[in-house]
Amino acid sequence: SQEINEFTPTSAADVEQFRLRFLVSKGIVKSLFDEFKSVSPEEKRTLGKVLNDFKQLAELKFSEAQEQFAASAAKAERTADDLTLPGVGFQLGSRHPLSLVRKEIVEIFKKLGFIVAEGPEIEDDWHNFSALNFPPEHPARDMQDTFFVEKKDGNDIALRTHTSSVQVRLMEMGKPPFRAIMPGRVYRNEAISARAHCFFHQVEGLYVDEGVSFADLKQTLYHFVQELYGEGTKVRFRPSYFPFTEPSAEMDISCTICKGEGCQLCKYSGWVEILGCGMVDPNVLENCGIDSKKYTGFAFGMGIERITNLKYEIRDLRLFSENDVRFLSQFETEI
């Protein structure tokens, strides 16, 4: 017992020595039990307990020592591995498709001299609606579309419904010329389905300077589409309405899937709508402290989800927010 108590192993080899000395079938413990068989019944009573204690002590000491050296034993085993075997592979994460496409959009506009502007996702009524020329009774202010955070007399706080709010913040802060794009997340109170979600991502753009015309708007967006979807992608503009632009338009591109031939995605029309745009309404310029006699501007806004769907033939919006690796791992990895 004393020897066992004093046993202080310094290596895994010591532990093995201990095991061979005490615990194997020809070891001390086993041989003492063998001897025990031949002692008298009276002696057995006292000796039995002593022997059992001894056995337990040896086993306990061994398992403690074994634990202590388990790590180094594992290491020793590893050095004995075949070093020519290939290493253990590990999987890199990949970029989210919306991040990939946002980056692509930003890069295209950066080359045209647009800077990136950002603003808060929780906005007040002024920046999200009033400054943008939304009449007080406009349906977009309705509880149906907007997530209100707080009702405040005349200046409610809400989750922004578009990044046009950043245009207002930008114009309020400085002097023309302004040439910026505003990527960001926006929120609308819609039932979640394959085609709608309660939040999505936008890139809006704004260019304000002396003499900016609708021709500038068309050429900028035409160039953008050629860069993003490839040369030869056709565009067309349809008249539309937004409170903050006049005139307003929606831009369609020739369907990226069927190249204008007609398919399920474009409902056999050959065209898909990708953005809203127009000349900044003079009221908006004035609301932001800009002289609308001197300056004109254009603005546009697109949903990144829509742009991404067309690029990768994705048919269900919900895939973007479900974090399913089977979907996400199909996209580019960046190191």
Ligand code: PHE
């Ligand atoms: N803000 C509009 C939207 O959310 C898009 C838009 C931006 C339209 C700028 C015209 C000009 O749908």
